[in-house]
Amino acid sequence: xxxxxxxxxxxxxLIGFLADLIxxxxxxxxxxxxxxxxxxxxxxxxxxxxxxxxxxxxVGHIGPRKGPVLLYDGHMDTVGMGDIRAWTRDPYGANVxxxxxxxxxxxxxxxxxxxMVYGVKALTDAKVELGGDLYVVGVVQxxxxxxLAISTFLEKEGLRPDYVVVxxxxxxxxxxxxxxxxELKVTTQGHSAHAAMPERGVNAIHAxxxxxxxxxxxxxxxxxxPVLGKGSITVTxxxxxxxxxxxxxxxxxxxxxxxxxxxxxxxxxxxxIRRLIGRxxxxxxxxVTEYLATSYTGYPCRARQYYPAWVTPENHFLVQRAIATVExxxxxxxxxxxxxxxxxxxxxxxxxxxxxxxFGPGDERFAHAPDERIRIQDVVDAAQxxxxxxxxxxxxxxx
Numbered sequence: 001x002x003x004x005x006x007x008x009x010x011x012x013x014l015i016g017f018l019a020d021l022i023x024x025x026x027x028x029x030x031x032x033x034x035x036x037x038x039x040x041x042x043x044x045x046x047x048x049x050x051x052x053x054x055x056x057x058x059v060g061h062i063g064p065r066k067g068p069v070l071l072y073d074g075h076m077d078t079v080g081m082g083d084i085r086a087w088t089r090d091p092y093g094a095n096v097x098x099x100x101x102x103x104x105x106x107x108x109x110x111x112x113x114x115x116m117v118y119g120v121k122a123l124t125d126a127k128v129e130l131g132g133d134l135y136v137v138g139v140v141q142x143x144x145x146x147x148l149a150i151s152t153f154l155e156k157e158g159l160r161p162d163y164v165v166v167x168x169x170x171x172x173x174x175x176x177x178x179x180x181x182x183e184l185k186v187t188t189q190g191h192s193a194h195a196a197m198p199e200r201g202v203n204a205i206h207a208x209x210x211x212x213x214x215x216x217x218x219x220x221x222x223x224x225x226p227v228l229g230k231g232s233i234t235v236t237x238x239x240x241x242x243x244x245x246x247x248x249x250x251x252x253x254x255x256x257x258x259x260x261x262x263x264x265x266x267x268x269x270x271x272x273i274r275r276l277i278g279r280x281x282x283x284x285x286x287x288v289t290e291y292l293a294t295s296y297t298g299y300p301c302r303a304r305q306y307y308p309a310w311v312t313p314e315n316h317f318l319v320q321r322a323i324a325t326v327e328x329x330x331x332x333x334x335x336x337x338x339x340x341x342x343x344x345x346x347x348x349x350x351x352x353x354x355x356x357x358x359f360g361p362g363d364e365r366f367a368h369a370p371d372e373r374i375r376i377q378d379v380v381d382a383a384q385x386x387x388x389x390x391x392x393x394x395x396x397x398x399x
Contacts, residue, residue, distance in 0.1 A: 002328070003122050003387045003394055009273065010121055011380055015101070017041050018114040018379060019094035020131060022103035027316040028077040028141045031056060032296040035076060038138045041117055043240050046124035047136075050324070055152045055299040056140040062120060063133030063394070070150075070393050071135045071148055071161040072386060073344050074113040074168075075142030078105035079368050086370035100373040107362030111374040112167030112382065113138055115361060119386030126387075131395035135161070135209045139344065141301060147347030148303045154352070163355050163393055164319050164348040165386075168339060169362030172330070172378055172385075174322050174348055176357050177311035178339040179228050180260035182269055185253055186211060186277070188284040192250040200250035207282040208252040215256065225262040227311055228338055234258040266306045307342055308350035318355045318393070325361070325389045330381055359385065 004015065012222045024033040035058050042050045049061040054267040058076070063069075081104050089095050091104040101111075104260045116136045123130070139149035154160065168175075189207045193201025201335065212235055222231035236257045242249035258269055293301040312319055314336055326334040339358060349356035361378035 001128070001391055003126050003128070003299065003391060005120060005384055006122055006380060007125070008120060014114055014118040014380060015376060016283060017117070018111060018123030020102060021110040022094040022101070022106055023057070023092050025078050025092060026105065027080065028144050029293050029296055031076045031140045035138065035140075038076065038113065042120075042136070045121035046119060047119060052297070054156060054297060055149050055301070056295045056297045057149050057153050057254060058138040060117070060136040060154065061133060061317055062118070062123065063130045063134060064397070068163070068394055069133045069135065069159070070390055071137060071162040071164045072116045073137055073166045073348070074109050074116055075140070075162055076110075076113065076345070077141055077143050079143050080107065081248055082370065086330050088371055090130055096376070097378055102371060102373045105366075106366070106372050106374040107169050107358060108360065108367035108372065110308045111379045112169070112360040113332040115379050115382035116167060116386050117154050118199050118383040119390065120341050122384060122387035123390060128391060129397040130390060134390045134394065135159075140295055140366055141293060142344060144293070144303070145301070145343050146342050147301050147307060147351070148291065149303060150334055150344045151347045151351070157220050160352070161348075161354055164345070165322075165355060165389065166343050166345050166348070166358045167360040168343045168358055169364045169367060170339070170358050172326070172359070172361060172365050172381065173335045173337060174319065174326070174338055174357055174359055175339045176314060176319055176341055177228055178309065178345060178347075179265070180307045180309035180350060181265065182260065182307070183289045183305035184269070184273060184286060185258040185289050186256065186259060186273065186284055186286045187251055187253045188282055189254070190248065190250050190308040195248060197244040198248050201391045207280075207284065207347065208238065208254055210280045210282055211254065211277060214280055218272065218276060224263060228309060230391045233257070235244045239266055253337065260309045262309055262311065264309065288314070307346035310345055310349035310356065311338070312349060312355055312357055316355055318357055319344065321392050322357055322359060322389060325392050326385055328390050329385050338392045341367075
């Protein structure tokens with residue numbers, strides 16, 4: 001069964017809905033207003049059930065409560081706007097120019113969320129009875145802690161999808177995996193002394209500098225995977241503690257972003273850093289950092305900052321159905337690749353082992369950047385792909 005394109009009226013409604021989402025600020029832990037708007041639109045277009053769960057995710061459902069389960073995942077939160085002077089347009093203006101809509105979160109990833117909702121509108125307009133259940137979930141706090149909110153929803157509600165599609169930007173191509181990541185904290189210990197007599201102390205910053213040089217050298221020798229590419233490591237933040245600016249610092253902490261390719265585990269990475277510390281002959285501790293926050297619903301959030309890499313085989317049913325669907329709806333054979341950044345797939349595929357792919361409008365180059373934008377026609381086209389993919393994965397009930 002081929003689902004037709006959205007009507008002109010629904011295209012305008014979709015574009016207007018996306019503009020509304022962009023105009024509502026939704027920083028991580030501050031998604032309440034955009035969640036309400038998303039839930040309202042889900043009800044308006046014909047979702048059978050809509051609710052907001054304990055952590056604040058918006059959950060929409062259609063289907064018979066039997067058969068296979070397909071879940072579309074998109075996050076509602078955005079990063080900060082950064083330096084407003086770098087923007088040439090209002091980050092919350094949803095301005096349209098030359099076929100693009102501009103605004104914070106346009107590509108990452110309110111465009112996909114809007115398209116998912118109107119994919120369901122296309123199904124309800126066509127009076128499709130799916131042969132399984134389709135969930136569209138708008139999640140919270142993905143930007144600082146990917147996987148946390150979707151895992152909370154699935155585990156608390158006892159749902160295990162058969163397939164997951166993450167709507168992060170793929171430029172209307174298909175992603176079948178990503179590198180994982182870890183955030184590490186290395187703290188060097190020194191001994192304080194007056195800065196006029198530094199020889200009496202042990203400078204924790206100097207010790208940290210030796211570790212940083214070691215990290216630069218380690219980066220050259222990290223593993224490389226033929227699909228996901230090479231692992232990476234970089235220091236992203238440094239802070240020190242001393243009694244004053246004329247005292248030798250007694251501790252210094254480095255925060256490390258470590259991107260993980262296939263077969264790079266938490267234990268392996270910790271061992272690498274500990275060996276590096278040992279070679280440098282400094283006194284230091286290393287730990288995986290924790291994410292701590294309170295959701296807008298009051299839900300306490302806590303998670304270790306370790307997110308495994310994952311890859312779905314190219315010959316998997318889900319990947320092949322997605323390729324065929326894009327070709328059927330849009331008339332081209334999509335490229336199959338992987339994301340360079342991290343997504344909720346770290347939980348759905350990396351932890352839970354659920355077959356997962358990515359498909360979404362938007363260019364990753366515009367994410368987390370001034371003048372973020374998304375091509376409006378891609379949002380419209382993505383809605384039709386999401387509708388058709390649900391039919392092609394779940395099937396329909398024959399009259």
